[in-house]
Amino acid sequence: MRTGQEYLESLRDGRKVYVGGELIDDITNHPKTKGYARAIADYYDLHLDPAHQDITTFIDDNGERQSMHWFMPRSKEDTVRRRNYLDFLFRHFKGGIFTRPPAGMNVVMFTQVDDQEPWAENSRFENGHRDLSGNIQRQWEEVTFKDLAISPMFVDIQYDRGRDDALAETPMLSITEENDEGIVVRGWKAIGTSIPFVNNLLIGTFWRPGQTPEQTVYAMVPLATPGVTVVARESRAEPDADPYDRPLASIGDELDGMVYFDDVFIPWEQVQHVRDPDHAKWYPQRQFDWVHLDTQIRQTVHAELMVGLGLLITQSLGTSTNPAVQSKLAELIRFRETCRAFMIAAEETGHHSPGGLYKPNDVFFNFGRAYYLEHQHEMVNTLIDFCGRSVVIQPTKRELDDPYIGPKLEEALRGSDISARDRIKIFRQISERFLTEWGARHEMFEKFNGTPLYLINLLTMQRGEYQADGPLTQLARDILEFGDTAELGLRRKEDEKVSSSVRLQPKDVVGQNVDNRQASEDKEPVKA
Numbered sequence: 001m002r003t004g005q006e007y008l009e010s011l012r013d014g015r016k017v018y019v020g021g022e023l024i025d026d027i028t029n030h031p032k033t034k035g036y037a038r039a040i041a042d043y044y045d046l047h048l049d050p051a052h053q054d055i056t057t058f059i060d061d062n063g064e065r066q067s068m069h070w071f072m073p074r075s076k077e078d079t080v081r082r083r084n085y086l087d088f089l090f091r092h093f094k095g096g097i098f099t100r101p102p103a104g105m106n107v108v109m110f111t112q113v114d115d116q117e118p119w120a121e122n123s124r125f126e127n128g129h130r131d132l133s134g135n136i137q138r139q140w141e142e143v144t145f146k147d148l149a150i151s152p153m154f155v156d157i158q159y160d161r162g163r164d165d166a167l168a169e170t171p172m173l174s175i176t177e178e179n180d181e182g183i184v185v186r187g188w189k190a191i192g193t194s195i196p197f198v199n200n201l202l203i204g205t206f207w208r209p210g211q212t213p214e215q216t217v218y219a220m221v222p223l224a225t226p227g228v229t230v231v232a233r234e235s236r237a238e239p240d241a242d243p244y245d246r247p248l249a250s251i252g253d254e255l256d257g258m259v260y261f262d263d264v265f266i267p268w269e270q271v272q273h274v275r276d277p278d279h280a281k282w283y284p285q286r287q288f289d290w291v292h293l294d295t296q297i298r299q300t301v302h303a304e305l306m307v308g309l310g311l312l313i314t315q316s317l318g319t320s321t322n323p324a325v326q327s328k329l330a331e332l333i334r335f336r337e338t339c340r341a342f343m344i345a346a347e348e349t350g351h352h353s354p355g356g357l358y359k360p361n362d363v364f365f366n367f368g369r370a371y372y373l374e375h376q377h378e379m380v381n382t383l384i385d386f387c388g389r390s391v392v393i394q395p396t397k398r399e400l401d402d403p404y405i406g407p408k409l410e411e412a413l414r415g416s417d418i419s420a421r422d423r424i425k426i427f428r429q430i431s432e433r434f435l436t437e438w439g440a441r442h443e444m445f446e447k448f449n450g451t452p453l454y455l456i457n458l459l460t461m462q463r464g465e466y467q468a469d470g471p472l473t474q475l476a477r478d479i480l481e482f483g484d485t486a487e488l489g490l491r492r493k494e495d496e497k498v499s500s501s502v503r504l505q506p507k508d509v510v511g512q513n514v515d516n517r518q519a520s521e522d523k524e525p526v527k528a
Helices: 004-010 034-048 050-056 076-092 103-114 117-121 135-146 277-282 284-317 323-348 362-391 397-401 405-413 420-434 437-448 453-461 471-480 490-497
Strands: 016-019 022-024 057-059 065-067 150-153 174-178 182-193 200-203 217-222 228-232 256-267 271-274
Touching: 004 034, 034 050, 034 076, 050 057, 050 076, 076 103, 076 284, 076 323, 103 135, 103 150, 103 284, 117 135, 117 271, 135 271, 150 182, 150 284, 182 200, 182 217, 182 271, 217 256, 277 284, 284 323, 284 362, 284 420, 323 362, 362 420, 362 437, 362 453, 397 405, 397 420, 405 420, 420 437
Parallel strands: 016 228, 150 200
Antiparallel strands: 016 022, 057 065, 174 182, 182 256, 200 217, 217 271, 228 256
């Protein structure tokens, strides 16, 4: 495990990073970036604190103590342990204000490490054969041994979706050369979170119609590689603000951004997969299942924070016993408890993956994420309603400290059994999280991170048990006396229409989905 100082030193490697149009020489000391860099340094030191080692570390198979962000769960108990660890982290980061600490990004490699063979086996090469087997394992051993921070970059830039051939013309990351030493790539990857602050980029792709073999590449690329340029959005950090006035922006901003690869050379040992768009249809979404599970845990913590803020603000205003307010508080509490129920259900109904990992049921944690997205705005509006105009009209700390106006403000704004300063602190927290540019970025992130709401629903409906001939229709078919669905002649028609049906996936992918096992009990086991 490395220290926070070692992490900061690793960022001073000559990386090329633009933030809001400014080229940053040293992201560990620049006002726009130093806050988040130091927050992650604190994250690494947190894992070294003996007071927390039972929850933040584990002993690996070699008898070495490792950070829990590398812990791969192999039982339901392991999954609960990992959930408790993530819960601890999100509480440490003020209720999940930083959405992608290293623990939230390292997990993208879990699916690859768990089932490595298809990545090399399904690769396609321009000239002859290349042996990529073992690359993923070697990369995993390197990042875990060095305790590196990695960030996935799979999303491509937007293109003209009105034309079938537009994707091939778009300057997305593509292979421009292949030789005995490796590949050369050029082009853009569109979205990555906290990318200025990581050591390596894990590049990949989500399949799109019209994707070319050259645009299909998965590899581990150090951020300081020549030709790699990060273009991050404008920072919303306010490092010089008083923490009382800006309790979150004063800590930092994790930053999202794009990356341009200008004829970047990637040695074969860093490559995981190339040139097979069909492979990209089935595997990358499973990589992000683990990220989405972490998202559900973070959202549950955030829902709890919203409940706490609601209870505190209504108590301070003396409105908590009002029947209408109590009804709204009950809705906030139900929101949190429902998010928590989805998370627990996912753990209880999980399954073992091909490599022996215990994977929580993605139906439940994806429906849990969907539930959060559907109701988050309503819950935020409830909090703002509790506050009234005071959520935007609050004196600053400087005004409260003023010898003339300060005492008058203190007298006017004190609450029910709470001082004016403490009551304003609640207002400030709600305002910062939900009504500032800093907070708006988090709302956007929750809406689009991983998969937007409509795609969560779409991917769910492509699962085998939710097809018309799946196990979920068994009761209805029995009542209707339909018997076997073959009698209805539906299966062939549905398979022809739903090109991304689970049943059309490669056998090794089908084997990863536990929900297909019931329908396949009488069939020969598939290779996974």
